[in-house]
Every structure is written in structure tokens, then in C-alpha cells.
Amino acid sequence: NAGVTQTPKFQVLKTGQSMTLQCAQDMNHNSMYWYRQDPGMGLRLIYYSASEGTTDKGEVPNGYNVSRLNKREFSLRLESAAPSQTSVYFCASSEYEGGLQAKNIQYFGAGTRLSVL
Amino acid sequence: AQSVTQLGSHVSVSEGALVLLRCNYSSSVPPYLFWYVQYPNQGLQLLLKYTSAATLVKGINGFEAEFKKSETSFHLTKPSAHMSDAAEYFCAVTRDSSYKLIFGSGTRLLVRP
Numbered sequence: 001n002a003g004v005t006q007t008p009k010f011q012v013l014k015t016g017q018s019m020t021l022q023c024a025q026d027m028n029h030n031s032m033y034w035y036r037q038d039p040g041m042g043l044r045l046i047y048y049s050a051s052e053g054t055t056d057k058g059e060v061p062n063g064y065n066v067s068r069l070n071k072r073e074f075s076l077r078l079e080s081a082a083p084s085q086t087s088v089y090f091c092a093s094s095e096y097e098g099g100l101q102a103k104n105i106q107y108f109g110a111g112t113r114l115s116v117l
Numbered sequence: 118a119q120s121v122t123q124l125g126s127h128v129s130v131s132e133g134a135l136v137l138l139r140c141n142y143s144s145s146v147p148p149y150l151f152w153y154v155q156y157p158n159q160g161l162q163l164l165l166k167y168t169s170a171a172t173l174v175k176g177i178n179g180f181e182a183e184f185k186k187s188e189t190s191f192h193l194t195k196p197s198a199h200m201s202d203a204a205e206y207f208c209a210v211t212r213d214s215s216y217k218l219i220f221g222s223g224t225r226l227l228v229r230p
Contacts, residue, residue: 004160040126040222040223041222042207042220042221042222042223043161043207043218043220044220045217045218048217058217090160090161092160092161105151105163105166106161106163106218107163108160108161108162109160110158110159110160111158111159111160
């Protein structure tokens with residue numbers, strides 16, 4: 001039972017390079033999320049996808065783009081990496097059931113550690 | 118706007134001692150509250166959640182939290198710390214109709230032998 005799988009686990013980029021972080025979930029969840037985690041700041045939402053075919057900006061979307069490829073996969077792209085994007089990135093998924101927010105329990109991947117030099 | 122404040126970025130306890138991790142929330146509507154745990158080099162796992170059914174919520178690994186509306190608090194406790202509890206703990210809040218979890222800045226729990 002894999003849950004949420006993120007690739008790669010580690011990545012080093014030079015300023016200006018681009019890359020795509022991949023995320024896949026096998027729980028048949030409708031909603032998926034990308035967060036970044038920085039020391040002392042908790043997790044901040046970058047983008048989310050409430051359901052297949054929809055994406056919305058979160059708290060810190062600048063410098064990122066996302067694609068909800070299908071129900072399973074949600075990728076995060078850095079078009080021109082900057083040192084400020086050095087962080088640990090987490091993907092999560094959840095099953096949101098209408099107004100029953102109580103059931104919006106998010107399940108997280110193991111993270112991608114990205115360094116931008 | 119909703120927010121979460123976790124008091125103390127680091128908490129250190131002796132093995133067998135009481136664990137108390139503090140979380141205060143700000144919400145203009147009844148909140149849903151969560152505690153997540155993150156072990157080193159791993160993602161976050163749900164410990165417990167409050168959804169208005171009961172004010173005292175029991176979670177995994179012997180943790181529990183009590184929702185106190187008058188104090189706008191949702192502190193996490195465990196009667197007796199174990200070495201395996203060493204991790205970072207995050208409090209989070211959301212409200213009905215929102216997909217978004219708002220996380221606190223986290224508290225790292227250190228357990229001394």
C-alpha cells in the first residue's frame with residue numbers, strides 16, 4: 001500500500017534551471033496538494049487541486065506551476081529555480097466529501113528535498 | 118482569517134514524563150483542528166482530529182488533545198513520554214467548506230533518557 005509517492009527524493013539545481021516534482025497517489029482521492037516546508041514556518045500551501053481538472057493557488061504560488069495530469073497524479077514545476085525555493089516539498093491527498101470537512105484528512109508523501117544553488 | 122500558534126519551537130522532556138504541546142487557534146467560525154506528527158525524513162502523519170463530536174480526542178500512540186473553546190486551545194498531551202515520541206508536531210486548523218489546512222510553525226519534541 002504505497003499511499004502518496006513523490007519523486008525525486010533529493011535534487012540539487014542551479015539558479016535558473018527548471019524541474020518538475022512528481023506526485024502520485026493510489027488511494028483514489030479527489031483532492032491533492034503541494035506544500036513547502038521551511039524551518040520555523042510550518043507547511044505552506046503552494047497549490048491545490050480539489051478534483052481532477054481543477055487547480056487553485058494557495059498561500060505561496062509565485063514561481064510555481066502545477067498540472068493535475070489525471071486523478072492519480074499532480075506535478076509541481078519550477079520554471080526558473082531561485083535560491084529562495086530551496087525547501088522540502090510535500091505532496092498530499094485527501095478525500096473531501098462535500099460539506100463533511102471533518103473527513104478531509106490529508107495523507108502526505110515522504111517529501112522532496114530541493115537545493116537551489 | 119484562521120491561524121494557529123504553537124508555543125515553543127522546542128520542548129524537552131525526560132522519558133516517562135508528561136508531554137504537553139501547546140496550540141492556540143484563531144477562527145471566526147467553528148474550527149476543525151488536527152495534530153500531525155513528522156518523524157525525521159518522513160512526511161506528516163495524522164495523530165488525531167477534532168470535529169466537534171467530543172471535546173477530548175484520543176489519537177494514536179497514546180496521545181490525546183482537549184478542545185477548549187473558552188481558551189481557543191487544542192493542546193496535545195501524553196501521560197508518559199517514550200523515546201520513540203521524539204519528532205516534530207504540527208497543529209493545523211481548517212473550517213468547513215475549505216480545502217485548506219493552516220499549519221502552525223511546529224514544535225520539536227526531544228525525549229531525554
